[in-house]
Amino acid sequence: MTIVLATPGSDGLDAAVVALREWQSDAAPRQLHPGDVGWFWQLGAQATAAAVRTWSRDGRILAVGLLDGPGLLRITTAPETRRDRELARSVIADVIEPGRGVLPEGAVDVEAPPDALILDQLLEAGWVAGEPWTPLHRDLTEPVPPPAGRIEVVDADRVADRVEVQRAAFGGSSFTTQRWQAMAAGSLYRDARCLIAYADSGAAAAIVTVWSAGPGKPGLLEPLGVHPDHRRRGHGTAITVAAAAALRELGASSAFVCTPSGNLGAVPTYVSAGFQPHAEVRDAHRPG
Template sequence: MTIVLGTPGVGGLSEAVGVLREWQHDGPPTQLHPGDLGWFWRFGAEATAAAVRTWSRGGRILAVGLLDEPELLRMTIAPEARQDEELARRLVEDLAEPERGVFTGKAYVEAPMDALVQDLLLDGGWNADEPWTPLRRDLTAPVEDPDVRIEAIGPERARLRAAVQRAAFGESTFTGERWLAMAAGSPYADARCLVAYDDQGEAVAAVTVWSAGPGKPGLLEPMGVHSEHRGRGYGKAITLAAAAALRELGSSSAIVSTPSANVGAVATYRSAGFLQLPETRDLGAPRG
């Protein structure tokens, strides 16, 4: 059967989220979690649908990609199809040819490290880009207390959550309205937003966590500490709170990924009991 590249439309987003849930496991990083779509949903359902690509055969989705940026496709593949040669070759063709509608200019791809498409892209002249560090914390045992006040955020505190995000990430455009759009997406049914406070009642850190269902890894995306309150342990505290929230949601583990160059973030996650996994790399299209 022919492999078909498509965009799901708003009506097909639930199916894409559903297969991403099914594909999550506690082995090597899958590179795309339903929470990644959930976080992108802050731009609205239509924008999210326009950024998603699916590859299907016989009506069954085999791969899902998210254009997290116009030049970056984050994708994952059904575990049983990662060595499927027909799929891998079709992916390479679609990623390399601008007229296929995935990229129109420069191109970077993030894909599972154990997928055949990685080898084919490298053989085709694609180049390894900056390394990322994935980290994981097992949630079998209870998580230690973060020792700060933690609040679960609902719609009435959306603007506060957004303000902490902007204070943590200087280029962030997150707003209360975008929080509401994110919370309206189907992935947020199994998500939580948390804010940490200092002894004076100031909001100092925030995180959003995304469950993929009971017995599956949950994702931290994003986590940030207010720029005026760094170096005081609030990153560790909010990360512990995130892990505890995912455990309450039934997640088997908590996962996160950060650029390897961000040594402070890596250290923060490790201080909260996360184990550092082998680095992953995006692949950049050949220049020429």
């Protein structure tokens, strides 16, 4: 039996997303999530389909990857194949060989679940560990207390505020109203919500988008940001609590987020909102 690499395109994208949903687990929340694909959808349906790769054996999808920017492959696998040698060998051959349509030559990164053989083997092949990231996770069995301040769900009337805060919070952001509309028109947004927090002055202060992977599965916060004019006033904590509550309403069993450990504000903000940090994780990096 051989492992077959494919770009599933628009027709096959649903099957890749179904696999991603199925693989999400509270026991191993750090992995590519349907919400990562949903957030990518701001670039349009065609670009999203073109950025996804699947690896299958006997017609069954065993791994799904998202080319999430130039030189970055984010990949996860069916849980029982994390240590599958044949799968790891095939994925690595496809990743290393520039002609295979996965990654270009030069400096590249691969994100994979921390227990994936793919990561171990890339490091054995001379790749190096990338910067540390901190996964954080909040159980949603119990109801979430109401967040402080005024928080609204983003509808058509609030898209301009949503976009403004995104652009202010993330320097170099290329987010636009058109991108928000493309994302919201995507099939994955049916399981998502954008929330926005307003300061007492009425100014838009903080945003988050949350993505459910279905009932009983961990949901994802991606992205979350506070306008620089409104930081250190509790809006980050409040919108994180609201995000957890929204995910609980969507049926998620827990809320998950991952942030660079060097992002000094992010880890305490998530901890303040009841998230627990897990052991740091690192991508595998091939220097240019």
